[in-house]
Amino acid sequence: MPRKSDAAKMDEVGIEIDGEVSDSDDGVAQRRNNRRQAAGRGGAKGRGRGKKPASDDEDEADEEEDEAPRGRRGANKKKPAKKRGDDDDDDSEDEAPKRKRGGAANKKKGGKAQDSDEEDSDAPKGKKGRGGKGGKKGEKEEEETKGKKGDAKGKDKGKDKDDDKDKKKKKKKDDSSSDSSSNSDEEEESMSEGEMARLMEEVEEKKKLIANIRNKPWRMKRRLTHLKEAQAFVDKFEGALGKGKGRKWYAYKVMMTKKWIKFQRDFENFRTACIPWERKIKEVESHFGSSVASYFIFLRWMYGMNLVLFGFTFGLVVIPEVLMGLPYGSIPRKTVPREEQDTAQDYSVLMDFNGYCKYSVLFYGFYNNERTIGLLKFRLPLSYLMVGIGTFGYSLMLVIRTMAKNADVGGGDGEEGEFTFAWKMFTSWDYLIGNAETADNKYASITTSFKESIVDEQENQKDENIHLRRFLRVLANFLITCSLGGSGYLIYFVVKRSQEFATRDDLSWYEKNELEIIMSLLGLVCPPLFETIAELEDYHPRIGLKWQLGRIFALFLGNLYTFLFALFDEVNTKLEEEQAIKNASIYAMKEYYANYSRLMNDSEATPPPMDPADVIRGPCWETAVGIEFVKLTVSDIQVSYLTILIGDFARAVIVRFLNYCWCWDLEAGFPSYGEFDISGNVLGLVFNQGMIWMGAFYAPGLVGINVLRLLSSMYYQCWAVMATNVPHERVFKASKSNNFYMGLLLLVLFLSLLPVVYTIMTLPPSFDCGPFSGKSKMFDVVMETIDLDLPAFMGTLFSYAANPGLIIPAVLLMVLAIYYLNSVSEAYKNSNMELKKKMQMARDEEKNRRNNTDSTNQVMKDLEDLLPNRSLAPPPEPEKPPEPEPKPTKTKPGAAGKGVDLQKDVALASPNPNARGPVSRAPGPRGQGPGPRPGPGPGPGRGRGRGPPPR
C-alpha cells in the first residue's frame, strides 16, 4: 500500500524528531502520537464516515483524515486555506509546516499539533478511542473546518488537495502504525496539562455558545449551523477531558449533565404546557393591549399561588381530619347544639355559614385537640399551626421572588423626561395589539400624546391660576379624607351594631348581613366618588392614576382594619364570656354526674356520657372570626360578579339594542360601553387575597373557596371583557405595573400577617373548640412536640435557644448583618454608577472612532450581517459563515481560544528555536516546509510532533 511507503518516510522524520523530543522532554508527546496512531487506525475509518455526512465533501476516509489535520491547523490559528496551499506543494513540505506548527503549539497542544500534521487523521481516531483529547480536538476542528475545507476544495483545487491529502494521510497512517507498534504503551498519558486546559476551555466555550446561541442576533440558518458544529465539537471532545481514574468519573459527570439538561428541557416543555389560559389571555391581549392582559396574568399568578396554598391546607389539615379524625357528632365541638338543630339546615342559616356549616371542617372549631390522630399518628394540631404559618411563609417568599425577578426584567431606569419623544416614537406601539378597534384607539392615543408633548414643549408651563388650582387640590384632598374617615366610622358603627344584633333573634336579612353589604357598597361607591373628586385636581392622567390607586388602597385598608379592630373588640368580649361559660359548663358537668349518681344511688356507677348536643359550649371566637371572613369573601364575590353583570353586561345589552330606537347615539354618546377597570380589579384581587390570608387560619375552607372564586372569575371576566367592554380610549401603560401590583400585594400580605400572628401569640385559644383547646397559647403545641417527641437534649437545646441571653446577641447579629449588607449594596450601587459612567464614556469614544473607521463593534458587525443586502445570497449563509469566521464574534469560543493559544504557543516556541531549527531542516523535504510556513512559527514544534512517530 502506498501508505507503507509513506510510512517509511515518516519513520525517517520521526527519528529526527525523536532526537529532539528526547532532548526536550517530549516523551509525553511521543506517547500521544503513538496512541493516536494506534487509535487512528481503528478509528480513522469510523471518523471518516461520521464526518462525511457533516462535511459532504469527503468521499474517502483518506480525505477525511486530511481534513483532520487542517482542523488542527485552524486551531493553531493558521488559516486553513494557506495551509492547504502549502500542502499542495509537497508532501514533505506539508509535513514540515505541520510540524512547525505543532512545535509552536507544543507545550499546550504539542500532542495535538504533532498528531495533526502527519498522523492527524489517524491520531484523532486514536484519541477518540482512548478518550484522548488530541484526537477529539482534531475532530472538532475538522468539523468546524469541514465546511471551509469543503468549500475551499470545491472552489480552488479540490482535486489537488485531495491528492495531497491522500498522500498525507497515507504518510500519517504509516507513521502512526509504526509509532503505535513502537510506542503504543507510552501513549497512556495522552494529554499534557496545558492541552487539557486548552481543550477544556474550548469545550467550555462551545458549551457556552450552545447555551447562548439563541441570544445571538444571527440568522436562523447560521445559528443552526453553528449549533451543529459546536455540539459535534463538544460531543467529540468532552469525553477526552479528565484523565486516569478521573476520566470515568468525568465521563459520568458529563453524561449526567447531559441527561440533566435534557430533563430540564422536557420539564420546561411540560411546565409551559401546563400553564393554563395562554390562549385566552392572548386573545384578551390582542383586543385590549398589554395593560388589560396584565390583570389577567396577575389573576393567573394568584390562582397558581392559591392552588399551592390550597394543596397545603387540604392535604395536611382538612383531609387528615376528615379521614382520620373523629366523625361528626362524636364530640360536642363536632355537633350542632340542641337548640340550633331545628334550624341548622335552613337555607338562610347555611348561607350565613351557621348551622351545619359552622360545625364542619371549614372552620377552626371543628378540629379536635387530640395530639395524634389515626393509625399514622398524624399530629394534627401541630400540622395545623405549621400550615397556618407556612401559608404566610410561602406567600412571602413567592411574592418577594416574583418581585425580584420582575425587577430584573424591568430595566427602565431612565429619568422621566430624558427621552420623552424618542421613547414615544420607539416604544409606544404595543406589538401585541391585533384588533382593529384597539389599534385605532392606540393610534389616536399616540397621536394625542404626541400633540400633548408638543404643546408641553412649546409652552413649558402654562400657569393660569395657580391659587385656584391649589385651592381645588386642597379641597379635593379634604373631601377625600372626609369620605375615608366616614367610611371607616361607618364600618365601625356597623360592626358594633352587629354585635348588638347578635344577641337578638328577630333579625331581618338585611340586619344579619349589614356589615358585608355596607363594606361591599363602600368598595363600590367610593372609587367612582374619588374619581369624580379627583377631577377637581386636574392632574396629569398618569399622576392622577397613582393618586386614585393610593386612595382606593387607603380606603380598602382602612375598612379592613376598622373591621379587624371591631372584630377584636368582639373577640375580647367573647373571651370574657367564655370564662363564665367555662365555669358553667364544668358546673353543669358536675351537676350531671351528681344527679346521675344520686338518681342511681350508686356513687360507683359511671354515668353514660352526656349527649354531645347538650353540652354547654363556649362562644369559640376563632370560628366566629372565620365566619366573618368567609362571609366577607362570599359577599365580595357576589358583589363583584353582580357588578360585572349589571354594570357591564346589562349596560352593554341596553346600549347595543336600545340604540336602534333612541334619540341619540348610545354607543358613541353618554352611556356607551364600559371600559375594563384595571386598577379597581387589581386592587379588589389584592384585598381579596388579604382577606384570604387573614381568614385562612380560622377557616381552612376559605382557601378552597378562594380557588373556586379565582377559577370562575378567570372565565367569567374573560368572557365579560371580551363581550361587553371596549378598549380603553387612553390605553395607559402597563409598564412596571406588575411590580406595582406585587408591591401592593406584599404590603397587604404584611398587614394581614400582623393580626394573625398577634392572635396566635397572645390570645388564649377557646377552651372547648379547635385544635389548640386546653392550651394556654396556640404555640404551646410546638413546645409540647419538642418536649414529648424529640429527644430530651433537643428540649434543653431549645430552652437554651430561647434564653434571652442568646436571643439578644442573635438579634444584634442580625442587625449587624443587615447593616453590613446594606453598606455592601451601597458600595455595589456606587460601583454600578461608576461602571455606567465608564460605559457611557467608552460608548462615546467608540462613536468617535466609528465616525472615522468602519464599524469595529461586534454587534455592529452582526447587524451588518443581518442587512438584507449581504444576506441576499442565501446559499453562502449556511456554509459561508464558517469560512471567513466560524468565530466572527468575540464570543465565539473556538476563535478566541485559538487566538490565545497561538500566541502562547509562539511564545513558548521561541525560546527553543535553536534546538528545533536544525532538526526541522535536517530532513530535506521538511526543511522547505518551514520556509513556506512563516505563520505557524518555529519549526521546532513540528519537530517535536515528529518525535513520536520515529519511535
Added chain:
Amino acid sequence: MGNKQTTFTDEQLEAFQDCTFFTRKEILRLHGRYRELAPHLVPLDYTNNPDIRVPLALIVTMPELKENPFRDRIVQTFSEDGQGNLSFNDFVDMFSALCETSPRDLKTIYAFKIYDFNRDNFICKDDLQQTLNLLTKGELTEDEVLLVCDKALEEADLDGDSKLSFSDFQNMISKAPDFLSNFHIRI
C-alpha cells in the same frame, strides 16, 4: 412523539429549541401557523428542510401582525433576502426574537433594524419621519412631524451627527420603561 405524521425529527426540534426561546410544542404550533398561511406551498413534512419561502403579502395577514404599523418592516427585517419572503427558519426566528423571554439586547438589535427603514445602519431623520407617520397614521402636520423628529434626535443623538447610531439607540432604549412590555408578540 406519537404524531401520526412527523413534521420535524427530534433532532430538528432539539436544535430549534436550542436556537430559539420556544418549547417543542410552540415550534410545532408555529409550523402550523406557518403552514396555514400557504397550505399549498408549505409541506407538512419538514424533516428534510425544504427551501420554501412564503411571501410578505401572506405573512402580514397574520392576526398578530395585521394591525401593526411596522408589519412590513418587521417581516423584511427577518427575511433573509430582505424582500420579505420568509422561510420557516426566518419565521421562527422572527417570533423567537419577539417573544416574551427573549432578552432586551436581542430585542434592541432587531428593533433597531426594524426602525432603520433605509437599511443604512443609522436611524436618520427620514426613518424617524416614516416611523412617526406610521405611528400616527399621518395625523400630525408636517411641522409637528419635523418638530418631533428634531426633538427625538436631540434627545437621543449623543454624538451629534443628527442620526441615531445603534449605540445611541441602545442607550435610549435601555432606559425605556415600556420597551420590553410592548416590543413583544405572543404566538
